Amino acid sequence: MNYAQARSRAEILKALAHPLRVLLVEALTGGDQCVCELNKLADIDQSGLSRHLALLKRAGVVSDRREGMKVFYHLETPCIMRALECAFEVAKAGVKRNRKLLATG
Amino acid sequence: MNYAQARSRAEILKALAHPLRVLLVEALTGGDQCVCELNKLADIDQSGLSRHLALLKRAGVVSDRREGMKVFYHLETPCIMRALECAFEVAKAGVKRNRKLLATG
């Protein structure tokens, strides 16, 4: 893998590397949702949410479509969630490892 | 999923969300390597590399062990590569999608 390839992978990962965006992607695995629904996921200002969604869209992770006044977002890449599952396992393992280190050392 | 869980997942993703760190993780799937070897992967200053490795370690993605003067890094989570593969698919799809948009619009 060359640096250019690594950069494009990193771009995607960066798009996912935010708590709210993780929540958004997870929510969208259950099906498309409009911004007004997604806005209930976390206590965030609407303009911020809109920015996060735009960012995910730019990265190619989601797409959007308009229906009347509402805009629905769609998860283009369910495989991303499998990646997140793995990441979660890593996190748990890491926490355990650190606990062990603290107990031992 | 609550915000705390999302945050811990985002932490892992953030750790991976850098071109050099993507390269490092990929390189380590082939087996443990010392910093001096990893330093050949990209044109980066040694102290920078050390920082990136420390970051991956803090996130629980890699571990290190000392052997004489050298420090070897070990990938704790080969499953991470699936995330990278997925990210790559997303990236490719994104490029295709943009081409189509350019052609259509």
Add this chain to the structure above:
DNA sequence: GTACAATATGCGCATAATCGCATATTGTCA
């Protein structure tokens, strides 16, 4: 046309990430 609802964007500020350089630490060998 007005009024309103849903969503997006411009802007300024605060915080975090990254980098390069110098320097410190740790281990080996003579």
Add this chain to the structure above:
DNA sequence: TGACAATATGCGATTATGCGCATATTGTAC
């Protein structure tokens, strides 16, 4: 002990991110 190799850390400068507020856009209904 001193000299050197491998790695890590402190610091300052630059750049990128995220946030909240105000405002703009787009669509609907009257």
